[in-house]
Amino acid sequence: MAEASGAETRGAETRGAETRGGPVRFTRDGVRRGARRAVPLLLGLLPFGLVVGVVSIGHGLSLVEALGMSALVYAGSAQLLALELWSDPAPILAATMAAAVVNIRMAPMGAALAPWLDRLRGLRLWGTLATLVDHSFAMSMAEIRAGGRDAGFLLGTSLVLYFGWIASVAAGHLLGGAVRLPPGHPLFFGGIAAFAALLVPLWRGARQDLLAWAAAAALAVALHRLGLPLPLLGGALAGAALAAWQEIRGAR
Structure with a gap:
């Protein structure tokens, strides 16, 4: 009985997840x-x-x-x-x-x-x-x-x-x-x-997205103007780091 109840619960959870988003497919x-x-x-x-x-x-x-x-x-x-x-x-x-x-x-x-x-x-x-x-x-x-x-x-x-x-x-x-x-x-x-x-x-309509993009762009342009290597990579890492910090701060 317990096993059957557990199976039914897991099945309901699976069906609920599929109802909300559906399974990932490739067509x-x-x-x-x-x-x-x-x-x-x-x-x-x-x-x-x-x-x-x-x-x-x-x-x-x-x-x-x-x-x-x-x-x-x-x-x-x-x-x-x-x-x-x-x-x-x-x-x-x-x-x-x-x-x-x-x-x-x-x-x-x-x-x-x-x-x-x-x-x-x-x-x-x-x-x-x-x-x-x-x-x-x-x-x-x-x-x-x-x-x-x-x-x-x-x-x-x-x-x-x-x-x-x-x-x-x-x-x-x-x-x-x-x-x-x-x-x-x-x-x-x-x-x-x-x-x-x-x-x-x-863009998800969130202001923090714009801040991360602006930071990435600003650093990339600055590195390029200074003649330093890998400006795009530096900008990308800066934007990603700021976005991650914002996500962690928001979760708290």
């Missing part, structure tokens, strides 16, 4: 919905991809090599940094370490997406992680906060951005000198605008 509909939502963000990838394609020409990479690098590394800032370090012979260790430092921000992103990622296995998990970028992370976090339970949304968003990135790098490589834009050209603002727009769905 084709979710993948398609994420893909549709990601299409406008391709505008933000275009300038970076064009620049990477043009820079790769200057360092002697063929189209196949540039596309291979883009498909395997798939990180605009890390690719540009590696190309800047490119020489003959290539400093493989230095370029690898530099790319790792730039992309270390992906670790806390994966932790934040744990409500979805912890329910995935096999190709669904590793395919999602392999194509994860800032844009797909931001859109998926907004989806999670809105009560979304379909982890296919993240993969759909990431895949559109992944293939869009490769296409933009190919365009930059093929067009070559035709897309050599001067510094400060308005087209480069497309990337900045895309990242700024991602903050809108992430």
